[in-house]
Amino acid sequence: MKNYKNKKSIVKRLAYAGLFVAISATVLQGCANLDPDPVEFNLPPESFASLTDFDKGITGIYSTLLSAAQWTTFYAASWAGDDITTHFASNKADFRQFDQRVVQSTNGRLLNNWNAIYNIVNTANSLLERSQGMENLDVDQDRLNILIGEVYFLRGMALFHATRVHGKIPIPLTAIPDPNIGLSEQVDVYLQIESDFMEAEMRLPDVYPGQEAGAPRPNKGSAKSLLARLYLDWAGFPVKDVSKYTSAATKAKEVIDNAALYQFELSANLEDLWKVANRFNNESVFTISYCGSCGFNTANLKDGILGLPSDFGGWQETFAEIRYFEDFPEGARKEATYRTDLDYTTFSDQKSPIFKKIAGPVDDLPAAAFITDRNDFYMRYAEVLLIYAEASGRSGASSADAWEALNMIRRRAEGLPYASADSSIDVTSGDLAELAFSERKWEFAGEYLRWFDLVRMEKVEEALIARDSPGAIQEHNEIQGSLGTSNYFSPVPQAIIDLNPNLGN
Structure with missing residues (x-):
C-alpha cells in the first residue's frame, strides 16, 4: 500500500520550493500525459505516446520561461552592475537591494526568480523521463532527437541563469527531486550545465525548422554559443580554471566558422536591433519571443x-x-x-x-x-565574437581572426560597415583580452550582462568605486553593502531554506 499521505506532503513541499513541475494550463489541456494532479507522480512515469505530446510538453517549458522573463525580475541581479540603476524611492526596493549590494534572502524578486527557474528545470526533468522508450516507437527518430536536445538546452540555460545569480545551487535531475537536496559545488554545477549543452549541441539541427530568425527555438549554434559563455565564466571567479579560456575560444570559433550555416550575423545597424520590426533578427543566437498582441500573459512587460x-x-x-x-x-x-x-x-x-x-x-x-512585442536577445552574435577575442587573448592565442572579431564590433560602433577593414578604427596590437573586455562594457550596456562580467573578473569594487569618483554626478542609490567577493552571489531565498535547511549551507 502506498504511503500517500507522506508522498503528498513531499509533493507539497516541492511545489512551494519551486522544485516541482509547472506547466501552463493551456498545454495541460492538450497533453494528458502531463496531468497536474500530484497523485500521478506517485506512479511510474509513462512515455509519451507521440511526438505531438512531447512537443506540447516543451511548449510548456517555453510558457514558464516566457512568464518569468517577461518581467524585469528575471534579470534583477543585473541591477548590481555599474551600468543599470533604478529609482531612489517608489516601489523599487527589491531592485535597490541589488543596486546597493545589500540583497536580503527575503527579497521577493529573488524568490520569484528561483521558483521560475526551478519550474523550468523540473519540467525539463519530467519531459526527459517521459521521453524514455520513445526510440522504440514508430515515430520520426530524427525529430525525437531534436526535441530531446531542445529540453537539454533549456534545462542547461535555466541552471546557468541560476548559478550566475546564486553561485552554488541544487541540481535536481529527476521529475520528483530529493526534498532534502543540498547545494552543489560550483565546479559540479558547471559540469552539469556543460553536459546539458553538449547534449543539445549533439542533437539540435543547424537550423531549427519552421522558425523565425534569431533561433527562438535553439539550434546547434545556440548551444555552442552558450557553451562559449559558460567556459568564459568557468575560467573566471569563483572557479578560475584558466584552461577554460581555450575552450571558450574554441567553441566561439566553431560558431563563427559556421555562422552562415546557423544563420547568425551582425546587424548592419546596431540601433535597428531595438526596433519592434526587427524583433526577430539573425544577430540573436537565442531569442525569448513575446506576443503583446496575443495578450498580457504573452507580452514583454x-x-x-x-x-x-x-x-x-x-x-x-x-x-x-x-x-x-x-x-x-x-x-x-x-x-x-x-x-x-x-x-x-x-x-x-x-x-x-x-x-x-x-x-x-x-x-x-x-x-x-x-505591453510590447519586443523580444529578448538572450545572447547576441556580437557576444560570440567578443568571447572569441577575449578568450583568445587570455589563452595566449591572439590570432588575426581574433583581432578581426574585435574589430568587427569596433567598426559597427562607429557606424561603419563591420566587414570592411578601416585603419582609423582597427587595432592589431596591445592587450587583446582587455580590449575585448572593455568593448563588452560598451556593447552590452543595459542588456543585463555587465554585472556578470564584473564578477568573473573580480572587478566589482573597482567599477563601483569608480562610478562615485570625483567629478562624477552623484548616483542616486549609494552603495551600502560589501564590494568584496563574499558578496558577489545572492543568497538562496529564505522561504526555500525554511522548507529545506540543506540549501542554507
Missing part, C-alpha cells in the same frame, strides 16, 4: 514605460547610471544605446539617463507602452 522617468509618465524602473553614460564613447553606438534626445539633467524627478534599449527608439513604441 519590462520595456517602454518602465524605462522612462515620471516626467514622461514613466514607471521609473530601469535607468542608466550617470558615470557610465558620461564615460561612454561618443558615436553611433552611444546613440543606439541611450535616448540622447532626452536631457536627463533637466528631469524634475530622478536625474538619470534613459536607455534606448529599454524605452525604445524615438516613436518606435506607442506612448506609455507597457
Whole structure:
C-alpha cells in the first residue's frame, strides 16, 4: 500500500520550493500525459505516446520561461552592475537591494526568480523521463532527437541563469527531486550545465525548422554559443580554471566558422536591433519571443514605460547610471544605446539617463507602452565574437581572426560597415583580452550582462568605486553593502531554506 499521505506532503513541499513541475494550463489541456494532479507522480512515469505530446510538453517549458522573463525580475541581479540603476524611492526596493549590494534572502524578486527557474528545470526533468522508450516507437527518430536536445538546452540555460545569480545551487535531475537536496559545488554545477549543452549541441539541427530568425527555438549554434559563455565564466571567479579560456575560444570559433550555416550575423545597424520590426533578427543566437498582441500573459512587460522617468509618465524602473553614460564613447553606438534626445539633467524627478534599449527608439513604441512585442536577445552574435577575442587573448592565442572579431564590433560602433577593414578604427596590437573586455562594457550596456562580467573578473569594487569618483554626478542609490567577493552571489531565498535547511549551507 502506498504511503500517500507522506508522498503528498513531499509533493507539497516541492511545489512551494519551486522544485516541482509547472506547466501552463493551456498545454495541460492538450497533453494528458502531463496531468497536474500530484497523485500521478506517485506512479511510474509513462512515455509519451507521440511526438505531438512531447512537443506540447516543451511548449510548456517555453510558457514558464516566457512568464518569468517577461518581467524585469528575471534579470534583477543585473541591477548590481555599474551600468543599470533604478529609482531612489517608489516601489523599487527589491531592485535597490541589488543596486546597493545589500540583497536580503527575503527579497521577493529573488524568490520569484528561483521558483521560475526551478519550474523550468523540473519540467525539463519530467519531459526527459517521459521521453524514455520513445526510440522504440514508430515515430520520426530524427525529430525525437531534436526535441530531446531542445529540453537539454533549456534545462542547461535555466541552471546557468541560476548559478550566475546564486553561485552554488541544487541540481535536481529527476521529475520528483530529493526534498532534502543540498547545494552543489560550483565546479559540479558547471559540469552539469556543460553536459546539458553538449547534449543539445549533439542533437539540435543547424537550423531549427519552421522558425523565425534569431533561433527562438535553439539550434546547434545556440548551444555552442552558450557553451562559449559558460567556459568564459568557468575560467573566471569563483572557479578560475584558466584552461577554460581555450575552450571558450574554441567553441566561439566553431560558431563563427559556421555562422552562415546557423544563420547568425551582425546587424548592419546596431540601433535597428531595438526596433519592434526587427524583433526577430539573425544577430540573436537565442531569442525569448513575446506576443503583446496575443495578450498580457504573452507580452514583454519590462520595456517602454518602465524605462522612462515620471516626467514622461514613466514607471521609473530601469535607468542608466550617470558615470557610465558620461564615460561612454561618443558615436553611433552611444546613440543606439541611450535616448540622447532626452536631457536627463533637466528631469524634475530622478536625474538619470534613459536607455534606448529599454524605452525604445524615438516613436518606435506607442506612448506609455507597457505591453510590447519586443523580444529578448538572450545572447547576441556580437557576444560570440567578443568571447572569441577575449578568450583568445587570455589563452595566449591572439590570432588575426581574433583581432578581426574585435574589430568587427569596433567598426559597427562607429557606424561603419563591420566587414570592411578601416585603419582609423582597427587595432592589431596591445592587450587583446582587455580590449575585448572593455568593448563588452560598451556593447552590452543595459542588456543585463555587465554585472556578470564584473564578477568573473573580480572587478566589482573597482567599477563601483569608480562610478562615485570625483567629478562624477552623484548616483542616486549609494552603495551600502560589501564590494568584496563574499558578496558577489545572492543568497538562496529564505522561504526555500525554511522548507529545506540543506540549501542554507
